[in-house]
Amino acid sequence: MPLVTSKELLIRAQKEGYAVGAFNANNLEYVQAIIEAAEEEKAPVILQASQGAIKYAGLEQIVAMVKNAAEAVSVPVVLHLDHGTDFIQNVRCLRAGFTSLMFDGSALPFEENVAITRKIVDIAHAVGIPVEAELGKVPQSGEITFEELKALMTDPEEALRFVELTQVDSLAVSVGSIHRMQVQEAHLDIERIQRIRELVGIPLVLHGASGVTDESYREGIKAGISKINVATELNKAFTRGLKEAMAEFPNEVDPRKFLTRAREETKKVVKAKMRLFGSSGKAAATGTDAPTRERDEQVSLKEFDKE
Numbered sequence: 001m002p003l004v005t006s007k008e009l010l011i012r013a014q015k016e017g018y019a020v021g022a023f024n025a026n027n028l029e030y031v032q033a034i035i036e037a038a039e040e041e042k043a044p045v046i047l048q049a050s051q052g053a054i055k056y057a058g059l060e061q062i063v064a065m066v067k068n069a070a071e072a073v074s075v076p077v078v079l080h081l082d083h084g085t086d087f088i089q090n091v092r093c094l095r096a097g098f099t100s101l102m103f104d105g106s107a108l109p110f111e112e113n114v115a116i117t118r119k120i121v122d123i124a125h126a127v128g129i130p131v132e133a134e135l136g137k138v139p140q141s142g143e144i145t146f147e148e149l150k151a152l153m154t155d156p157e158e159a160l161r162f163v164e165l166t167q168v169d170s171l172a173v174s175v176g177s178i179h180r181m182q183v184q185e186a187h188l189d190i191e192r193i194q195r196i197r198e199l200v201g202i203p204l205v206l207h208g209a210s211g212v213t214d215e216s217y218r219e220g221i222k223a224g225i226s227k228i229n230v231a232t233e234l235n236k237a238f239t240r241g242l243k244e245a246m247a248e249f250p251n252e253v254d255p256r257k258f259l260t261r262a263r264e265e266t267k268k269v270v271k272a273k274m275r276l277f278g279s280s281g282k283a284a285a286t287g288t289d290a291p292t293r294e295r296d297e298q299v300s301l302k303e304f305d306k307e
């Protein structure tokens, strides 16, 4: 089906107590692995492009690949900008066909983060596209003490003000996870998630999910996490598949032999995450929020029927 926006997918996930997996894709094989996994699991899915992926694959290429792959399956697929850097990049992605945006102003002073986020929200909402923003900071991996991590966490009252001022559709929160961890040993601050959830009402997003324990995933979802971003675990699986296939077939020169294994390993991880997040089997009856022109056409046709 055509790409859908993340709005309805996340609201339904929030209501029904599961989370939609948001998986970072870097090339064709990642896109195939993620979308095939979603189709097999009958799960709604968000494919997202990071800054690195945009540099590596090119914005237009990413849109073309994801659009084509989504149209060939029956589950709802969203194309989301991950950690958008500024207003202009968000506008470019909107124009290119992304169906969900993010502005990451978490390193900026509060007022500046609010101002840029609000500007993006205004233009994106004009064409029915939802926006995620970040408050508090999910750090990059590296040496960080617990005190330092705590100081970066999202303040619930500040989150409420931020959401009221910006009108964002979902909020990325810093609640104990760290980006790019290679082992699952981060524990989430569940009470903080609950408190933010009670105050802000909108779906909450967990970044840096590769390093989070399975137990914390489950508790975090119960407490109010509705979108979970996974990148490093997919990279690990992809690279492991490549290395294993290369070791097994040292004389092989056709790279497709290696890439096929990498794709399979990545797909296994995506499927396991979908089951863990509770989104498997949730594709039916979601994703009716066709973005922009298609939806406008549906509306105007209904109007026409009345006359």
Ligand code: G3H
Pocket: 024, 082, 083, 178, 179, 180, 181, 206, 207, 208, 209, 210, 211, 229, 230, 231, 232, 233
């Ligand atoms: O925005 C992307 C995610 O936060 C991915 O984090 O690489 O730790 O899984 P991760």
Ligand code: ZN
Pocket: 083, 138, 179, 207, 208, 229
């Ligand atoms: Zn992130």
